[in-house]
Amino acid sequence: GAVVSQHPSWVICKSGTSVKIECRSLDFQATTMFWYRQFPKQSLMLMATSNEGSKATYEQGVEKDKFLINHASLTLSTLTVTSAHPEDSSFYICSARALAKQETQYFGPGTRLLVL
């Protein structure tokens, strides 16, 4: 149980385009989802926290107009990188927290974004 999927796993796009990444909780309802960014050989940096049906809470220094987060249902959250640039290339990881187990986050496999 507690499986989280991400799609796509890999994406390459041209500079200036937008990319949408999906995060789904497959076998539980996720009231809260988190989006992280991981640079090579570094730890995870929390970008934002999203609660189903409400606006995401962004961490300091994260541009909310660039990284659009939508959490429209209890099993799906999306991260859209708008007008992507090469510096947005990174590994993006989502996690989900179930209502019944609020102290534990379950992570997706990650999405590697390369902006050319």
Add this chain to the structure above:
Amino acid sequence: GNSVTQMEGPVTLSEEAFLTINCTYTATGYPSLFWYVQYPGEGLQLLLKATKADDKGSNKGFEATYRKETTSFHLEKGSVQVSDSAVYFCALSDRAGGTSYGKLTFGQGTILTVHP
């Protein structure tokens, strides 16, 4: 604020050697503590957790004990295998409530390489 400090890696061991990865934390209140493992090219997997002082989390031969007096949560395994090669992250979850509830603070990660 909250912080997690892990021993610096990389750690290189021979198969069947004893493993210790140190982790200490600073937090207000009573956080939950976690170890996550990240295999190459993948997202994070929950390895074990402990939610209160003196709790011992264990999984796949790994264990860690929540030591409130020393604010530590060291990861140990008696006999490592080549398949244990991965990056290990220590993390804590804030229990402060509100929007900060459940936010994970990660250590910098420790790369473990196990040779046959």
